[in-house]
Amino acid sequence: MNPLRSLILAAAGNDVIRRAVAAAPVSRDVVRRFVAGESTAEAIGVTRRLVDSGLTVTLDYLGEDTTDEDLADQTVLAYLELLEALRAEGLAGRAEVSVKLTAVGQLLDERLALTNVSRICAAAQESGTTVTLDMEDHTTTDSTLRVLAELRGTWPTVGAVVQAYLRRTVEDCARLAGEGSRVRLCKGAYAEPGEVAYQDKHEVNLSYVRCLNVLLAGDGYPMFATHDPRLVPIVDARAAHHGRKPGSFEFQMLYGIRPDEQRRLAELGHTVRVYVPYGVRWYGYLMRRLAERPANTAFFLRALASR
Numbered sequence: 001m002n003p004l005r006s007l008i009l010a011a012a013g014n015d016v017i018r019r020a021v022a023a024a025p026v027s028r029d030v031v032r033r034f035v036a037g038e039s040t041a042e043a044i045g046v047t048r049r050l051v052d053s054g055l056t057v058t059l060d061y062l063g064e065d066t067t068d069e070d071l072a073d074q075t076v077l078a079y080l081e082l083l084e085a086l087r088a089e090g091l092a093g094r095a096e097v098s099v100k101l102t103a104v105g106q107l108l109d110e111r112l113a114l115t116n117v118s119r120i121c122a123a124a125q126e127s128g129t130t131v132t133l134d135m136e137d138h139t140t141t142d143s144t145l146r147v148l149a150e151l152r153g154t155w156p157t158v159g160a161v162v163q164a165y166l167r168r169t170v171e172d173c174a175r176l177a178g179e180g181s182r183v184r185l186c187k188g189a190y191a192e193p194g195e196v197a198y199q200d201k202h203e204v205n206l207s208y209v210r211c212l213n214v215l216l217a218g219d220g221y222p223m224f225a226t227h228d229p230r231l232v233p234i235v236d237a238r239a240a241h242h243g244r245k246p247g248s249f250e251f252q253m254l255y256g257i258r259p260d261e262q263r264r265l266a267e268l269g270h271t272v273r274v275y276v277p278y279g280v281r282w283y284g285y286l287m288r289r290l291a292e293r294p295a296n297t298a299f300f301l302r303a304l305a306s307r
């Protein structure tokens with residue numbers, strides 16, 4: 001793995017650095033490039049703007065690795081407030097939510113996470129929308145897939161996420177490609193050891209292509225989460241090869257990254273979903289975005305230095 005990427009990902013898990021960065025007078029603009037705001041109202045405002053421009057949305061209330069039961073409960077309450085607001089604003093048909101299980105108690109107890117995320121799924125159903133379970137580092141993969149299977153017993157539309165950098169993922173794709181199954185394919189954003197994950201970018205890309213073929217050949221609804229200018233046309237070409245029409249799969253990109261490409265794909269008739277994070281606990285998320293691209297790190301450091 002690129003040394004700068006490893007360094008930033010290590011910083012993402014370092015509490016001392018987290019406190020130093022959080023205390024620094026970071027320009028609102030830096031965070032705001034990737035994060036929609038801190039409140040439900042701000043998240044709804046950004047969602048409205050994206051939906052009005054022809055895009056769809058998945059909202060993430062930021063937070064992860066919670067070891068405090070009250071904080072896990074607060075996260076659930078934030079999602080319930082958000083889902084009620086999506087319903088009240090008439091946005092639930094175009095916007096769903098993404099949930100990290102470690103934000104709702106997975107590190108404390110898998111059953112607690114299941115109970116908490118079930119409350120979110122029930123509220124999503126009531127509001128007329130869906131939930132996707134984000135995938136976190138590889139130590140949580142089996143637990144997350146177990147929780148997914150339990151949730152799908154009641155809410156079959158709950159979406160899964162698989163990460164192409166994991167060596168296991170092509171097999172997970174085959175297991176998850178059944179009828180009605182919503183599956184997001186991404187490359188993967190965590191620092192993972194060589195035993196479980198491809199380290200070379202090219203190998204990750206090859207794995208992404210193998211996985212996308214498995215998902216497109218299946219009967220589910222694949223969601224291709226990538227900004228990679230080489231992979232987007234491959235998704236398009238392979239979808240056509242598998243007889244997939246726009247609407248039987250979707251593209252997904254992160255808020256603030258390649259917005260022109262998001263609009264271009266939507267104008268071609270594709271469903272494009274923008275992943276919109278919001279909330280006060282933006283640190284881990286921002287660090288992963290910086291690790292993906294040295295230019296983002298330079299942008300961030302310049303903004304810090306200019307204070």
Ligand code: FDA
Pocket residue numbers: 133134135136161163184186187188189190225226227228229252253254257258274275289290292293296
């Ligand atoms: P890659 O990082 O190789 O970048 C390819 C090209 O895309 C770059 O050369 C550049 O042109 C552009 N680009 C990529 N990132 C950029 C950035 N930050 N700023 C500007 N340009 C950029 N991960 C995970 O582990 N679990 C999850 O649940 C999710 N969920 C998720 C949802 C959605 C909707 C997306 C888009 C992504 C995720 N991810 C994720 C993150 C994902 O695993 C991955 O880290 C990022 O999407 C970056 O990978 P790319 O496929 O974009 O390619």
